[in-house]
Amino acid sequence: MYGDVTTGYGPECFAIEGEKRAYPYQLQIHYYSRGPMGYGMGQLEVLQHDGHGNLTFEERPYVVMEDGAYVDLGEVEL
Secondary structure (H helix, E strand, C coil): CCCCCCCCCCCCCCCCCCCCCCCCEEEEEEEEECCCCEEEEEEEEEEECCCCEEEEEEEEEEEECCCCCCEEEEEEEE
């Protein structure tokens, strides 16, 4: 994780570099506490590089309204 932004809207970034291992990756967000809006919303963006110059992009939006909740955002497979 490059940074854990707790005082604003992010962005936050988590990268897995090097050889592909431990697939499938389970993706989820953890919503610590509600801010002034009373809910959290965002989008997880999955970017994959195959090592040969090809990129794939996938967007996974979410809305969460409960403090301490975890939201399952699926898997990333090989």
